[in-house]
Amino acid sequence: MNNExxxxxxxxxxxxxxxxxxxxxxxxxxxxSGFALCMALQQLGKQARVxxxxxxxxxxxxxxxxxxxxxxxxxxxxxxxxxxxxxGDNRAQYEGRIxxxxxxxxxxxxDAPLKYVDGSAAANCEILFKLFLLMGVKLDRGxxxxxxxxxxxxxxxxxxxxxxSETLRIAADIIDLGCDTAYINKVMFETKTRKKxxxxxxxYDTMEFCCRERCAxxxxxxxICQRVGVSDGELEGLASIPRRIEGVLIGITLRExxxxxxxxxxxxxxxxxxxxxxxxxxxxGHAAAAGCSIKGSLEEVKAKLKAAVEEIL
Amino acid sequence: MNNExxxxxxxxxxxxxxxxxxxxxxxxxxxxSGFALCMALQQLGKQARVxxxxxxxxxxxxxxxxxxxxxxxxxxxxxxxxxxxxxGDNRAQYEGRIxxxxxxxxxxxxDAPLKYVDGSAAANCEILFKLFLLMGVKLDRGxxxxxxxxxxxxxxxxxxxxxxSETLRIAADIIDLGCDTAYINKVMFETKTRKKxxxxxxxYDTMEFCCRERCAxxxxxxxICQRVGVSDGELEGLASIPRRIEGVLIGITLRExxxxxxxxxxxxxxxxxxxxxxxxxxxxGHAAAAGCSIKGSLEEVKAKLKAAVEEIL
Numbered sequence: 081m082n083n084e085x086x087x088x089x090x091x092x093x094x095x096x097x098x099x100x101x102x103x104x105x106x107x108x109x110x111x112x113s114g115f116a117l118c119m120a121l122q123q124l125g126k127q128a129r130v131x132x133x134x135x136x137x138x139x140x141x142x143x144x145x146x147x148x149x150x151x152x153x154x155x156x157x158x159x160x161x162x163x164x165x166x167x168g169d170n171r172a173q174y175e176g177r178i179x180x181x182x183x184x185x186x187x188x189x190x191d192a193p194l195k196y197v198d199g200s201a202a203a204n205c206e207i208l209f210k211l212f213l214l215m216g217v218k219l220d221r222g223x224x225x226x227x228x229x230x231x232x233x234x235x236x237x238x239x240x241x242x243x244x245s246e247t248l249r250i251a252a253d254i255i256d257l258g259c260d261t262a263y264i265n266k267v268m269f270e271t272k273t274r275k276k277x278x279x280x281x282x283x284y285d286t287m288e289f290c291c292r293e294r295c296a297x298x299x300x301x302x303x304i305c306q307r308v309g310v311s312d313g314e315l316e317g318l319a320s321i322p323r324r325i326e327g328v329l330i331g332i333t334l335r336e337x338x339x340x341x342x343x344x345x346x347x348x349x350x351x352x353x354x355x356x357x358x359x360x361x362x363x364x365g366h367a368a369a370a371g372c373s374i375k376g377s378l379e380e381v382k383a384k385l386k387a388a389v390e391e392i393l
Numbered sequence: 394m395n396n397e398x399x400x401x402x403x404x405x406x407x408x409x410x411x412x413x414x415x416x417x418x419x420x421x422x423x424x425x426s427g428f429a430l431c432m433a434l435q436q437l438g439k440q441a442r443v444x445x446x447x448x449x450x451x452x453x454x455x456x457x458x459x460x461x462x463x464x465x466x467x468x469x470x471x472x473x474x475x476x477x478x479x480x481g482d483n484r485a486q487y488e489g490r491i492x493x494x495x496x497x498x499x500x501x502x503x504d505a506p507l508k509y510v511d512g513s514a515a516a517n518c519e520i521l522f523k524l525f526l527l528m529g530v531k532l533d534r535g536x537x538x539x540x541x542x543x544x545x546x547x548x549x550x551x552x553x554x555x556x557x558s559e560t561l562r563i564a565a566d567i568i569d570l571g572c573d574t575a576y577i578n579k580v581m582f583e584t585k586t587r588k589k590x591x592x593x594x595x596x597y598d599t600m601e602f603c604c605r606e607r608c609a610x611x612x613x614x615x616x617i618c619q620r621v622g623v624s625d626g627e628l629e630g631l632a633s634i635p636r637r638i639e640g641v642l643i644g645i646t647l648r649e650x651x652x653x654x655x656x657x658x659x660x661x662x663x664x665x666x667x668x669x670x671x672x673x674x675x676x677x678g679h680a681a682a683a684g685c686s687i688k689g690s691l692e693e694v695k696a697k698l699k700a701a702v703e704e705i706l
Binding site for chain 1: 556558562564565566569
């Protein structure tokens with residue numbers, strides 16, 4: 081694997097005029113990876129820019145060290161992109177043109193002549209940290225901030241089970257480079273928007289339990305979204321709410337996409353297979369996190385789900 | 394500092410029949426420290442037991458490796474106890490009898506012939522980790538679980554500003570010893586009790602903003618506690634709620650201790666000195682976290698606080 085990373089380092093040293101692709105609905109790891117790589121390449125005297133579908137407000141500080149450059153692109157690199165589908169609006173322009181793919185999703189399906197995929201890395205930024213050391217990149221504060229943001233957000237600030245001892249050692253090295261963990265942790269993990277607060281308040285009121293309290297269900301209706309003033313993109317993270325309640329083995333979140341059309345997210349304990357549960361409704365996913373779609377009124381959809389839960393618990 | 398830690402190691406090796414004191418309203422760090430030290434001493438062939446004011450349900454797993462032993466105590470060690478006042482019901486029995494005090498609070502006021510206080514340690518368990526290495530203690534899974542619980546809970550799972558690169562490296566070493574981070578993180582950071590959920594729901598309804606939304610106030614009345622069925626000991630962690638809202642510089646939590654008698658907790662941004670704010674009402678604390686008591690009806694107390702906020706913001 082080290083050899084392969086050497087090949088990536090060699091490739092980057094040999095090429096110039098980089099466009100770095102990040103995935104749509106961008107998170108801290110894809111943006112941290114993209115901006116860190118862009119800064120590293122510019123530091124090495126190369127031309128580079130990051131291609132995004134837009135940078136959410138909380139992540140704009142990551143771009144600070146980047147110099148806008150005008151050039152004709154010669155090399156396309158994707159970071160933290162598991163599939164070209166995830167390029168969103170940039171897919172049409174870049175599909176089939178990716179020269180190098182760096183990712184940490186074992187399920188990566190990007191078609192590129194040079195690929196480096198390390199599924200043991202909790203965050204793509206872990207891979208970039210090692211790559212930069214190989215390449216002799218000077219890890220300044222701007223790069224350190226990008227890498228810390230990627231590593232911390234993809235691990236829920238080191239709380240998720242993907243966190244390894246290596247993750248923590250890399251984060252320790254990044255902290256020693258002088259990154260601003262106080263600011264980053266505050267923005268990423270400590271701050272709640274007024275809208276999010278209002279949304280949680282509404283959602284708590286929809287919570288129902290069944291199967292001797294081992295199943296919890298929350299419902300995010302169009303009505304609630306309108307009342308609170310949130311759009312679909314602002315509903316991230318809700319699906320973990322019901323599963324987190326003490327004693328709950330299966331947590332179900334209903335999101336009304338259109339009238340009588342619900343997107344279902346299921347999160348489960350190790351004793352319940354969420355993917356198998358969702359397969360009953362034509363969906364799928366992982367053992368602990370899966371999804372499906374069900375049509376019907378809110379009450380009908382809930383009744384179907386409860387009946388299915390009764391059967392498996 | 395290393396010399397001093399050597400002195401602690403020597404003291405523990407020379408003595409026997411240990412009673413290890415933890416602080417009242419115990420948290421993961423005092424219990425993790427206490428049980429880890431007890432296991433380490435028993436492993437070295439000594440007699441030892443931990444003295445608590447009761448072990449909350451979530452922490453009972455920490456005791457697993459401990460063998461109950463009958464002996465007459467000869468040596469008293471306190472861990473993570475900043476002041477004898479914090480021994481709670483055990484104060485009368487142990488005040489003036491502490492032989493060794495190991496702590497990470499710079500404000501430590503325990504009177505003991507041998508003291509080791511390291512204010513740079515994010516958790517007391519960091520100190521114990523280094524101590525055990527010095528003493529040649531075999532760090533088995535039980536000890537590792539105790540140390541990880543202490544380090545992770547005292548840093549909000551590595552999110553608080555007390556987290557250093559050394560904290561992360563110690564945590565990495567502990568993970569490599571085989572501790573059960575998945576279970577510990579789930580219990581400590583992912584699980585919410587039904588009561589806590591019901592309490593948050595009620596509290597969200599009490600939230601008020603003032604000073605152009607830069608101040609948020611929540612109120613926990615006796616009425617709410619009774620309705621939800623929670624006691625004072627179950628109200629931990631609430632004080633951080635108002636401060637976490639986007640744009641809020643000062644977050645205030647009112648807890649009704651008795652009719653017309655409120656305990657006030659203040660959490661603030663770096664731009665506001667919480668201790669100075671609380672000093673106006675005869676209280677005190679740290680720059681970012683302080684407290685005071687105010688008597689009066691809920692509306693009177695809120696009006697006093699709002700007037701004071703208007704003056705400083």
